[in-house]
Amino acid sequence: MAKNNKSSVAEILQNFLSEKLKKNPDLQNFLEKPLPEYITKNLAEDKTLRPYQEIAVKTFIFFFENNELEQCRQLLFNMATGTGKTLVMACCILYLYTKGYKKFVFFVSSVQILDQAKKGFTTKNFGKYLFNKNKIILPNENGVEQNVFIKKVTSFSGNLGSKNIEIFFDTIQGLSSKINEPQENTIELRDFEKNKIVLLADEAHHLNADTKKSKEIENEKTWEQTIGKILQSNEKNILLEFSATIEYEQSSIREKYQDKLLYRYDFAQFREDGYCKEIGFLHSPVTQSVDDTVRHDGIDPQKRRMIINALVLSEYRKIVFEKILHKKANPLVLFKSAKKESSKIDREEVIRIIENLSVDDLNYLEEMTIKTVENPDYTVIDGMFDFFQNYQISKQELIIRIRNAFRPECMIIYNSSEKASADSNSTKNKKDNIINSLANLDDQNSKIRAVFIVQALKEGWDVLSLYDLVHFDLNGDKKVQPSDIQLVGRGARYFPFTLPENTNEQDEMQMGLFKIQENHPFKRKFSSSSYTESHLAILETFYYHFIEQKNFFEKLRTSLMMEGVIAPEQNLRELRLKNIFKESETYKRGFVLLNRREERSKNLSDDEIQEAFYRPLEIRNYQMITRVLSDAQKNREIDSKNADVLRLTAKYGFNIWLVKWALYYYQNKFFRFENLKKHIRELRSIDHFIAEFLEKYEIQYYFSNKKISDCSARERVNVLLYGILPEIEKAINTVIPKMIGSQEFYPHSINRIFEAQKTIYVGEGNERANGQIKNPNPDLAFDLSEANWYSHNENYGTTDEKKFVKFIAGKIGRLKDKYKNSEIFLVRNELDFSIYSFDNGERFSPDFVLFINDFDSKTLFYQCLFEVKGAHLRGFDAWKEKTLLELEEKGKISFESDNEAYQKYLASIASDNFQQIKNIGFGFYTANSSNTHEDTEYSFMREFEDKLL
Numbered sequence: 001m002a003k004n005n006k007s008s009v010a011e012i013l014q015n016f017l018s019e020k021l022k023k024n025p026d027l028q029n030f031l032e033k034p035l036p037e038y039i040t041k042n043l044a045e046d047k048t049l050r051p052y053q054e055i056a057v058k059t060f061i062f063f064f065e066n067n068e069l070e071q072c073r074q075l076l077f078n079m080a081t082g083t084g085k086t087l088v089m090a091c092c093i094l095y096l097y098t099k100g101y102k103k104f105v106f107f108v109s110s111v112q113i114l115d116q117a118k119k120g121f122t123t124k125n126f127g128k129y130l131f132n133k134n135k136i137i138l139p140n141e142n143g144v145e146q147n148v149f150i151k152k153v154t155s156f157s158g159n160l161g162s163k164n165i166e167i168f169f170d171t172i173q174g175l176s177s178k179i180n181e182p183q184e185n186t187i188e189l190r191d192f193e194k195n196k197i198v199l200l201a202d203e204a205h206h207l208n209a210d211t212k213k214s215k216e217i218e219n220e221k222t223w224e225q226t227i228g229k230i231l232q233s234n235e236k237n238i239l240l241e242f243s244a245t246i247e248y249e250q251s252s253i254r255e256k257y258q259d260k261l262l263y264r265y266d267f268a269q270f271r272e273d274g275y276c277k278e279i280g281f282l283h284s285p286v287t288q289s290v291d292d293t294v295r296h297d298g299i300d301p302q303k304r305r306m307i308i309n310a311l312v313l314s315e316y317r318k319i320v321f322e323k324i325l326h327k328k329a330n331p332l333v334l335f336k337s338a339k340k341e342s343s344k345i346d347r348e349e350v351i352r353i354i355e356n357l358s359v360d361d362l363n364y365l366e367e368m369t370i371k372t373v374e375n376p377d378y379t380v381i382d383g384m385f386d387f388f389q390n391y392q393i394s395k396q397e398l399i400i401r402i403r404n405a406f407r408p409e410c411m412i413i414y415n416s417s418e419k420a421s422a423d424s425n426s427t428k429n430k431k432d433n434i435i436n437s438l439a440n441l442d443d444q445n446s447k448i449r450a451v452f453i454v455q456a457l458k459e460g461w462d463v464l465s466l467y468d469l470v471h472f473d474l475n476g477d478k479k480v481q482p483s484d485i486q487l488v489g490r491g492a493r494y495f496p497f498t499l500p501e502n503t504n505e506q507d508e509m510q511m512g513l514f515k516i517q518e519n520h521p522f523k524r525k526f527s528s529s530s531y532t533e534s535h536l537a538i539l540e541t542f543y544y545h546f547i548e549q550k551n552f553f554e555k556l557r558t559s560l561m562m563e564g565v566i567a568p569e570q571n572l573r574e575l576r577l578k579n580i581f582k583e584s585e586t587y588k589r590g591f592v593l594l595n596r597r598e599e600r601s602k603n604l605s606d607d608e609i610q611e612a613f614y615r616p617l618e619i620r621n622y623q624m625i626t627r628v629l630s631d632a633q634k635n636r637e638i639d640s641k642n643a644d645v646l647r648l649t650a651k652y653g654f655n656i657w658l659v660k661w662a663l664y665y666y667q668n669k670f671f672r673f674e675n676l677k678k679h680i681r682e683l684r685s686i687d688h689f690i691a692e693f694l695e696k697y698e699i700q701y702y703f704s705n706k707k708i709s710d711c712s713a714r715e716r717v718n719v720l721l722y723g724i725l726p727e728i729e730k731a732i733n734t735v736i737p738k739m740i741g742s743q744e745f746y747p748h749s750i751n752r753i754f755e756a757q758k759t760i761y762v763g764e765g766n767e768r769a770n771g772q773i774k775n776p777n778p779d780l781a782f783d784l785s786e787a788n789w790y791s792h793n794e795n796y797g798t799t800d801e802k803k804f805v806k807f808i809a810g811k812i813g814r815l816k817d818k819y820k821n822s823e824i825f826l827v828r829n830e831l832d833f834s835i836y837s838f839d840n841g842e843r844f845s846p847d848f849v850l851f852i853n854d855f856d857s858k859t860l861f862y863q864c865l866f867e868v869k870g871a872h873l874r875g876f877d878a879w880k881e882k883t884l885l886e887l888e889e890k891g892k893i894s895f896e897s898d899n900e901a902y903q904k905y906l907a908s909i910a911s912d913n914f915q916q917i918k919n920i921g922f923g924f925y926t927a928n929s930s931n932t933h934e935d936t937e938y939s940f941m942r943e944f945e946d947k948l949l
Contacts, residue, residue, distance in 0.1 A: 009248055009266070012248045012249070012254060013248065013261070013264070015258065016257070016258050016259075016261045017258065017259050017260065017261050017262060018078075018261045018262060018263055018264050021059060021062075021063070021262070021263075026062075026066075027059065027062050028871045028872050030058060030061075030062045031055060031058050031059075031062075031872045031875065032871075032872075032874060032875035033058075033875070034875075035049070035054060035057060035058065035061075035091075036061075036095070036098075038094060038098065038137070038138050038139060039057070039091050039094050039095060041132065041137075042094055042131055042132050042135075042136045042137065042138065043087070043090065043091070043130065043131060043132060044129055044130055044131055044132060044133065045132070045133075045667075047087055047090075047130060049087065049091070050084065050275065050522065051873070051876050052083065052265050052269075052270075052273065053083070053084055053087060053088050053091075054876075055263070055872065056077060056079065056088045056263045056265065057088055057091040057092065057095070059262060059263050060075070060077075060092055060095070060262060060263070061095055063075070063262060064095075064099070069235075069236065070235075071259075072238065073231065073237065073238050073239065074231065074238070074239045074241070074260050075238075075239075075240055075241070075260055075261075075262040076240075076241045076242075076243070076246070076257055076260050076261045076262060077240070077241065077242045077243075077262060077263050078243060078244070078246050078261060078263070078264040078265070078266070079242065079243075079244060079263070079264070079265045080244050080265060080266050080267035080269075080270045080489075080564070081244045081267065081486075081489045081490065081493075082270065082275075082276060082462075082489070082490070082492070082493040082494075083244075083265055083270055083275070085202070085242040085244075086117065086120060086130065086202070086242075087130060088242070089106075089200055089202070089240070089242060090121070090130040090131065092198075092200075092240060093165065093167075093198070093200075094138060096198055096238070097138050097140075097148065097165060098138060098139050098140065098141060099141055100140070100141035100196070101196060101197075101198050101238070102162065102163075102164065102165055102166060103156050103165075103166050103168075103195050103196070103197045103198070104165065104166065104167045104168070104197065104198045104199075104200055105167070105168045105169075105170070105175070105187075105197060105198070105199050105200065105230075106121070106167055106168070106169050106170075106200045106202065107169075107170050107171060107172050107174075107175045107199070107200070107201060107202070108171060108172065108201070108202040108203050109171060109172050109173070109203055110171070110203070111171060113202060113203065114169055114170070114171055116128075116462070117169060117202065118152060118169050121150060121152070121167055121169075122150055122151070122152040122167065127440075127443070128462075131150060134722045135147065135722065136148045136149070136150065140163070146163045147163070148163055148164055148165055149163075149164045149165070150164070150165045150167065151164055151165065151166050151167070152167055152168075152169060153166045153167065153168050154168070154185070154186055154187075155168070155185065155186055155187050155191065156168065156187065156191050156195055156197075168187055170187075172201075172223045172227075173223070175187075175226070176222075176223050176226040179226050179229065179230065180226060189229070189230070189233060192230045192233040192234055192237060193233045193234055194234075195234070196234055196236035196237060196238075197230075197234070197237050197238075198237070198238045198239075198240065199227065199230060199231065199237065199238065199239040199240070200240055200242070201227070201239065201240070201241045201242065201243075202242050202243075203242075203243055203244075203245075227239065241260075244267075246261075266564050267489065267563055267564040267565055268563075268564025269564070270564075271492075271564060271565065271566075271567070272766075273523075274520075274523040274524040275494055275522060275523055275524075276492040276493060276494050276524075277467075277491070277492045277493070277494055277495075277524075277540050277541055277542040278524070278537075278540055278541045278542070279488060279491075279492060279541075279542055279543075279544065279560065279565060279566045280380070280541050280542070280543045280544070281543070281544050281546075281553065281556075281557075282306075282309055282310075282543050282544070282545045283544075283545070283546050283547065283553055299349050299352070299353065302547050303349075303472065303547070304353055305365075306470060306545045306546070306547065307349075307350055307353050307470060308353065308357070308361055308362075308365060309365065309381070309545055310333050310468040310470045310543070310545050311333065311350075311353075311354065311357075311402050311406060312362070312365065312381075312384070312398070312402070313380075313381070313384070313467075313468060313538070313543060314331045314332075314333050314405075314449065314467060314468055315398065315401055315402050315405060316384045316387070316388075316538060317329070317331040317467055317538055317539060318330065318331055318401075318405065319387075319388075319391070319393065319401075320387070320535050320536065320538055320539060321497075321539065323391055324500070324535065324536060325497055325499070325500065325536075325539075326500075327444075327497060328444040329444060329465060329495070329497075330441075330444065330446050330447075330448070330449055330465060331449070331465055331467045331468070332441055332448070332449060332450070332451065332463060332465045332466045332467065332468075333449060333450045333451075333467070333468040333469075333470060334450075334451050334453065334466055334468065334469045334470070334487070334491070335347070335350065335450060335451070335452045335453070335470045335472060336453055336454065336469060336470065336471050336472060336487065337452060337453070337454050337472045338454075338472055339454060340415045340454050342454075342472065343413045343415055343452045343453070343454060344413060344452075346452055346472050347411055347413060347452050350406070350411065350450070351408055351411070354402060354403055354406050355403070357399050357402060357403070358399070359395045359396060359399070362395045362398065362399070363395070365381065366381075366382075366385050380537075380538060380541070383535065384535075384538070387535050405449050406449050406450060409447070410447050410448055410449045410450065411448070411449065411450040411451070411452065412448060412450075412451055412452070413451075413452045413453075414438060414451055414452070414453055415452075415453060415454050438451070438463075441463045441465060441466075442463060442464050442465050442495075462490075462493065463490070463493070464493050464494065464495040464496070465495050466490065466491045466493070466542070467491070467495075467541075467542055467543065468542070468543050468545060469487055469488065469491050469542070469543070469544050469545065470545045470546075471484075471544070471545065471546040479552070479555070480552065480555045480556050480559050484556060484559075485559050485560065485563055485565070488542070488544060488560060488565055489563065489565055491542040491544075492542050492565060494522055494523070494524070494540070495539065496521040496522050497521060497539060498519055498520075498521050499519050499525060499536070519842070519843050524540050525540065526540060544556075567761045567762075572759050572760070572761060572762075573759070573760050573761075573762050573771075573794070573796050574757065574758075574759055574793075575757070575758050575759075575760055575792050575793065575794065575796070575828075575830065576756065576757045576792065576793045577754060577755075577756050577757070577791055577792060577793075578788075578790075578791060578792065578793060580788050581791040581792075581825055581827075582751075582756060584823050584825065585823060585853075585855040586750065586823045586825055586851050586853060586855075587750055587751055587754075588751065589855060589912075590749075590750040590851060590853060590861070591747035591748055591749055591750060591861075591909055592747070592748050592749075592750055592753050592833055592849065592863065593745040593746070593747060593748075593863050593891075593893065593917075593919045594745060594746060594748055594833055594834075594835060595741050595742045595743070595744060595745045595746070595835055595836050595891070596741070596742045596744070596746070596836065597739055597740075597741060597742070597836045597841040597843065598739070598740065598741075598742050598841070599678060599738060599739060599740075600678065600679065600681055600736070600737075600738060600739070600740055601681065602681065603681055603682040604680060604681075604682065604736060608735055608736055609693075609696075611731075611735045612693075612731050612732055612734075612735035612736055613693050613694075613696040613697060613731075614696055614697075614698075615697075615731060616697075616698050616699075616700060617697055617698070617699045617700065617724065617727050617728075618699075618700045618702070619699055619700070619701050619702070619719065619723040619724055619727070642702065642703050642707075643700055643701060643702045643703070644700075644701045644703065644707055644708055645698060645699070645700060645701070646699050646701050646708055647695055647697065647698065647699065648690070648694045648695055648697060648699075648720075648724070649695055652708060652709070653708055653709055653711070653716055654716060654720070656687070656690060658713060658716060658717060658720075659690055659694065659720065660686060660690070661717065662717050662720035662721055662725065663686060663689075663690075663725070665721070666721060666725050666729075667721075670729050671686075671689075671725065671729075673685065673686050673689075676689055676732075678738040679732050679733075679736045679737070679738055680693070680736065694728070697724075697728070699724060701719075737839070737840040737841065739840065739841035740836075740837075740838060740839065740840065740841050741835065741836025741837050741838045741839075741840075741841050741842075741883070742836070743838065743890050743891060743892050744892055744893075744894040745891050745892065745893055745894065745919055746894050746895075746897070746906070747893075747895070747905075747906060747909045748833070749905065750851075753832050753833050754791070754827060754832050755832070758830065760796065760830055762796050766798075767780075767797075767798055767799045767802070768796050768797065768798060769796070770796070771794040771795065771796055772784055772794065772795040772796075772797070772802050772805060773785060773794060775802065779803070780799060780802040780803065780806070782802070782805060782806050782809060784805070787809065787812075789808075789812050789824050789825055789826060790805070790825070790826050791825050791826065791827040791828070792827070792828055795828060797828065797847070797868070798868070798870070799927070800868045800869070800870060800925070800926065800927045801828075801847060801848075801868045803927040804847075804848065804866065804868045804925050804927070805826070807925070807937075807940075807941075808826050808850070811944065811949070812824065814949055815852070815948065815949070818948075818949060819852050819854070819860075821854055821856060821857065822852050822853055822854040822860070823851070823852075823853055823854075823855070824850070824851070824852050825850070825851045826848060826849075826850050827848065827849050827850075827851065828847065828848055829845050829846055829847055829848060829849055831845050832845075833845065835865070835883065836883075837879055837880075837882075837883045838883060838886055838890050839879065839882070839883075840879075842879065844867075844877075844880050844883075846865040846866060846867050846884065846921075847866060847867050847868045848865075848866040848868070849863060849864065849865055849866070850862075850863075850864040850866065851863060851864075852864070852948075853914075855912075858912055858913055858914050858915060859914070859915050859916065860914060860915065860916045860917075860918070861914045861916070861917045861918070862917075862918045862920060862948075863918070863919050863920065864920045864921075864922065864947075864948065865884055865887065865919075865920070865921045865922065866922050866925060867880055867881065867884060867922075867924055867925070868924070868925045868926075869881075869924040869925070869926055870926065871926050871936070874924055874926060877924075880924075881923050881924050883921070884921030884922060884923065885921055885922075885923060886921070887919050887920060887921035888918065888919065888920055888921065891919045893917050893919070895907065895909065895910040920947055920948075922940070922943055922944065922947070923939070923940060923943055924936075924940070925937075925940045926940070
């Protein structure tokens with residue numbers, strides 16, 4: 001990880017290629033276009049690109065398409081640990097294949113990373129395989145689609161007509177040795193001279209050994225110079241570097257990468273975007289102090305308390321997964337010993353503590369938590385005991401669970417000494433078993449709950465279920481090491497989960513689901529400001545447990561802040577509602593209109609049936625590829641030119657039993673009746689599904705020399721499983737999803753939604769850290785203290801969000817003229833409320849709400865929702881804009897509820913008898929800039945005036 005703070009790095013990078021590209025309006029327009037289907041369709045089914053990954057790939061494609069090859073021959077992707085660099089790399093491979101590159105070299109410094117990469121790129125049954133397991137279909141440089149296989153090779157083939165992708169894997173050390181000391185039957189410099197090859201460097205900072213020392217050093221056998229030699233051996237060779245760690249403060253590094261840094265996504269942005277866990281620290285000397293009333297088995301009492309904290313928290317998480325999410329998970333505890341010889345001793349002590357764990361230990365933990373007011377992180381333990389009480393889990397039952405979960409066989413030691421001592425079959429088998437266990441720690445069936453290490457696990461260890469790190473280094477001279485930072489960064493990787501689909505308002509309030517962010521499996525659901533409101537927040541928090549020693553804690557926090565892993569404390573901002581707003585009728589009696597997420601309850605409409613089942617399907621013979629066809633057959637089928645039109649009926653060889661067999665054995669059980677019923681409420685049976693829906697599809701079937709009528713039953717099943725049914729699944733999920741946002745919107749009291757005071761976290765070095773009142777940029781500065789129409793004391797929004805507030809300021813006079821005697825307030829929504837998409841139930845929080853209401857004459861109550869969006873995100877978030885624009889047409893105000901207490905509130909609102917209640921949504925507000933071609937601000941202004949003025 002780089003060791004510079006975000007603001008200083010931003011200053012350094014001002015003239016770098018990546019920053020210039022951000023200001024390129026052509027790129028911004030290109031980012032709104034979808035990725036080529038040959039990329040998205042050839043990735044593994046569970047590999048969906050996140051927005052920042054998609055931007056990285058699109059930026060690469062844009063740059064490659066719009067520049068001479070010489071400018072593209074060495075490019076750097078500087079992306080933080082855990083951001084999915086390997087998936088971006090896979091996309092680049094697919095794209096470059098279409099440009100004629102079929103031979104790739106993947107190299108890295110670590111054997112462990114290399115082994116993982118080999119599996120990820122070439123082993124289909126590996127859980128983290130990157131590509132489509134059924135088929136990879138790519139157009140070649142001439143645009144001709146063909147069936148492609150990805151092969152791991154020890155040397156490149158001489159077959160120029162090969163259609164396959166060949167990848168040579170090695171460590172940088174091994175590659176350098178092979179080039180400088182040629183060996184038989186392996187790769188050599190001559191291969192790079194006669195073939196055009198793409199070099200893929202993972203953790204590429206290891207290539208900068210010479211650059212960092214001195215540009216004058218001339219050592220032909222250094223890694224960096226070896227790669228340079230390979231790159232220059234053929235004018236068409238390309239080097240793509242991927243690294244989380246680039247030391248930009250060094251002038252030689254800056255000079256090297258100024259025109260090569262294509263894309264940068266650091267950990268601070270990763271955290272701000274919600275893709276990692278929050279970080280907590282449990283180090284209070286009070287809770288870990290000696291208590292003579294609780295005996296300690298001869299173990300240091302502070303160390304004992306620290307271990308108990310971690311074990312209890314870990315089991316708490318497992319129970320939360322079970323009770324609330326109904327999900328099986330195995331939260332992992334990592335114990336970091338001071339020395340290798342200590343690992344065994346530490347493990348034995350943990351076992352002894354578990355054996356002797358008592359109710360008194362847990363009582364002591366609960367009592368000390370109440371006393372530990374100086375460390376807010378300990379509030380989670382207080383909430384934990386409330387949770388156990390609510391779910392009637394006694395302390396004795398908790399102890400039994402901990403003893404069962406952390407049995408000796410469920411706790412392993414992994415150190416370099418074990419790796420180095422594999423000199424016998426038994427030792428090697430033991431080592432292999434440990435490595436296999438480490439590779440499957442995220443598997444829900446894994447039994448491992450604790451791992452003991454010293455330094456063994458650094459780069460390349462990707463475990464999302466790691467939640468607790470216990471640091472056994474109790475000497476007074478403990479200093480922060482790079483390995484400490486690396487491990488915390490790895491522990492911060494997010495463990496994916498989604499919230500329950502079926503929740504009513506009472507459930508949401510009880511579980512803290514009322515104020516969450518989008519329900520995305522790989523993103524945090526809870527804002528930092530409402531973090532203690534839900535037990536589910538424990539599933540989004542990684543805890544670092546240690547004994548406080550001198551200034552270790554402050555040094556650790558400082559280091560983590562500089563890396564962007566945690567938000568600096570100075571970036572806490574206080575937001576307060578103004579008195580004029582709190583004393584208004586709007587705040588006292590007003591309401592926010594919100595819908596709910598619910599299962600489909602209505603039968604399909606004619607439009608839905610038309611869109612989902614009458615759409616034409618194009619299926620090529622290559623989509624039935626399985627072991628039935630030989631490689632030669634597969635290659636012939638891909639070039640098919642002939643076509644048949646068919647339907648899924650017996651007339652075309654698809655009798656009902658064959659179709660039912662394929663539906664039953666289709667992947668992920670999508671076509672089982674119980675799942676289809678959630679999409680199609682009126683569905684009576686699988687026979688009904690086949691007759692009324694499947695048979696509607698008109699399928700264009702392309703083939704070379706084998707019509708569907710000539711295919712065997714097994715081949716027709718394969719056409720269904722790998723060609724037709726995946727397209728139908730996609731159509732059903734898109735047009736008739738299981739969950740939708742209700743069209744009914746229910747009033748919720750404004751004074752319950754918006755807290756009078758709250759603390760928010762803002763990013764270091766970006767515009768959100770600045771308020772608007774005294775903003776240094778005159779284009780953004782505005783004195784909100786004098787704005788009696790703005791609800792809060794300050795606005796810590798983005799650049800565009802501050803421009804939006806100034807836009808409203810320019811319209812406020814006309815609004816007051818039109819809506820005389822009405823209260824008008826603009827309120828910023830800091831994840832205080834969310835609404836759901838009508839189409840698929842996706843949740844999002846509009847940035848601002850404008851209330852216009854007349855409580856005296858009861859003529860109107862308007863709720864106006866606005867979403868501010870940067871130009872580069874308009875395409876990604878188009879579904880949000882669609883939802884907003886549909887509010888007036890589809891949304892209905894409801895004053896009915898089965899909840900007796902809530903019904904009383906609704907009745908009181910209904911009794912106000914407003915003549916007009918409107919829920920108005922607007923298209924995205926995007927401020928004009930050099931990055932946008934169209935006049936987006938003018939378009940928004942016209943809509944604003946049409947709807948309100």
